[in-house]
Amino acid sequence: MVLGHESAGIVANVGSNCKTLKVGDQVAIEPGIPCYICHFCKNGQYNLCKYVKFAATPPVNGTLCQYYCCPEDFCVKLPDNFPSLEEAALIEPLSVGVHACKLADLKVGQTVIVFGAGTVGLLAGAVAKASGAIKITMVDINQSRLDFAKDYVANEVILAERDIPQGLSSNDFSKRFSQKLLESGIEQADVVLECSGAETSIQTGVYMTKSGGTFTQVGMGKEVVSIPIIDIVVREIKLRGSFRYCNTYKQAVHLVSAGLINLKPLITHRFKFQDAVKAFETFEKEKDNVIKILILGME
Numbered sequence: 577m578v579l580g581h582e583s584a585g586i587v588a589n590v591g592s593n594c595k596t597l598k599v600g601d602q603v604a605i606e607p608g609i610p611c612y613i614c615h616f617c618k619n620g621q622y623n624l625c626k627y628v629k630f631a632a633t634p635p636v637n638g639t640l641c642q643y644y645c646c647p648e649d650f651c652v653k654l655p656d657n658f659p660s661l662e663e664a665a666l667i668e669p670l671s672v673g674v675h676a677c678k679l680a681d682l683k684v685g686q687t688v689i690v691f692g693a694g695t696v697g698l699l700a701g702a703v704a705k706a707s708g709a710i711k712i713t714m715v716d717i718n719q720s721r722l723d724f725a726k727d728y729v730a731n732e733v734i735l736a737e738r739d740i741p742q743g744l745s746s747n748d749f750s751k752r753f754s755q756k757l758l759e760s761g762i763e764q765a766d767v768v769l770e771c772s773g774a775e776t777s778i779q780t781g782v783y784m785t786k787s788g789g790t791f792t793q794v795g796m797g798k799e800v801v802s803i804p805i806i807d808i809v810v811r812e813i814k815l816r817g818s819f820r821y822c823n824t825y826k827q828a829v830h831l832v833s834a835g836l837i838n839l840k841p842l843i844t845h846r847f848k849f850q851d852a853v854k855a856f857e858t859f860e861k862e863k864d865n866v867i868k869i870l871i872l873g874m875e
Contacts (some may be wrong), residue, residue: 580640581607581631584664585873587651594648602658603651604667605639606825607631623675623822641851642874652825655833662870663832663839664697669868670828670839672794673700675821677707680767680792684708689765691781692772692795693721693733695842695868700769700794701729706836713765715777720864728841734762740776747802750779757784765789773797779804787811794818845869 588602595601607673610617610625632638654664673696682688688704690697693716701712714730716722722733734757740749743806753776758764764786770778773795782804785791791813831837844867847855855869 577591577632577634578637578639578641579632580871581633582611582665582668583607583631583639583644584654584661584667586661590648597648597651597653597743602654602661602664603645604654604664604825604829605644606650606652606671607639607668607818609647609650612765621822623820627649628703640871642849652829654829657828658833659840661873662843664817664829665841666695666842666868667825667828667832669702670699670831670837671821671824672696674824674828676700676769676771676792676818677703677767678824679770679816679818680790682709682767685710686766687711687713687763688767688769689713689781690730690786691768691770691777693718693725693730694771696742696794697727697769697771697821698728698842698867699837701725702742702769702837703831704767704769705729709767711765713762715780716772718864721781721867724841724867732762734781736777745803746776747779750776751783752803754780754783767835768792769794771795775801782813782847784814785789785811787813790814792816794819832866835857842868843870847871849874 577708583605587597587599590597608628608630610622611627629636682704686709688709690701692712696709705712708831711731712727712729713732715734715736717736717738719735726733737753765783766789768781768785768791770781770795774797782791848873852871855871859866859869
């Protein structure tokens with residue numbers, strides 16, 4: 577099947593009923609097309625539509641091709657001051673960050689801890705900062721990613737312990753690690769955005785959420801994990817799930833065009849379309865040095 581779901585392009589043709597776009601327009605492509613008629617679609621939560629056709633999710637083909645057909649309302653026209661189509665391809669993961677911060681009900685002046693310094697974690701942190709968060713703390717097991725995060729958006733970074741000692745449960749390990757953080761002066765946050773999906777990060781994230789604060793799960797890992805539910809209950813932590821995005825693309829485009837978020841530093845590698853296989857091989861071999869790999873369109 578055809579891969580790809582983080583994409584942007586130039587309109588090559590339009591149908592006779594298309595009213596908002598014309599040939600030559602540059603657009604960011606939202607890759608999940610819902611049914612439009614179910615309860616969730618009509619309620620504005622189309623990301624929860626069980627009939628959604630999402631690019632590169634079997635059996636639906638993706639966007640890594642010369643021509644891709646998409647409904648006009650899922651193509652967001654880029655304003656004249658938008659940096660480039662390269663950055664527009666990253667509106668998709670940026671939208672994940674926008675949606676997560678919305679669900680967390682992030683407010684100006686709050687503190688945020690982000691677990692996972694991959695693309696989604698970095699962009700969730702960037703959205704939090706653009707939304708008025710006064711302190712962004714990033715946690716990861718990879719020092720090179722933390723170094724990038726420190727330069728890009730984080731006020732402070734934390735290198736997490738990777739291995740659980742023999743005989744210690746994951747939750748006890750996470751509780752001990754969070755206690756170390758608190759004793760070292762790292763404070764609990766108003767909002768925690770968990771973007772790794774790792775069980776120990778989820779557990780530590782709960783412990784590092786302020787009483788009455790919000791923990792939002794963004795990353796996807798194991799289907800079932802253990803969480804400190806009593807801690808959530810007695811400290812009245814608001815637990816939210818975040819799945820993809822809905823009604824966020826225009827806001828994400830605005831954040832970039834207004835200069836509030838810079839996406840260009842995230843693109844660490846570029847490959848021509850005909851070298852797409854090399855792009856995937858590079859990611860596999862050089863994960864520690866890769867943030868995002870861009871595959872250019874066909875010439």
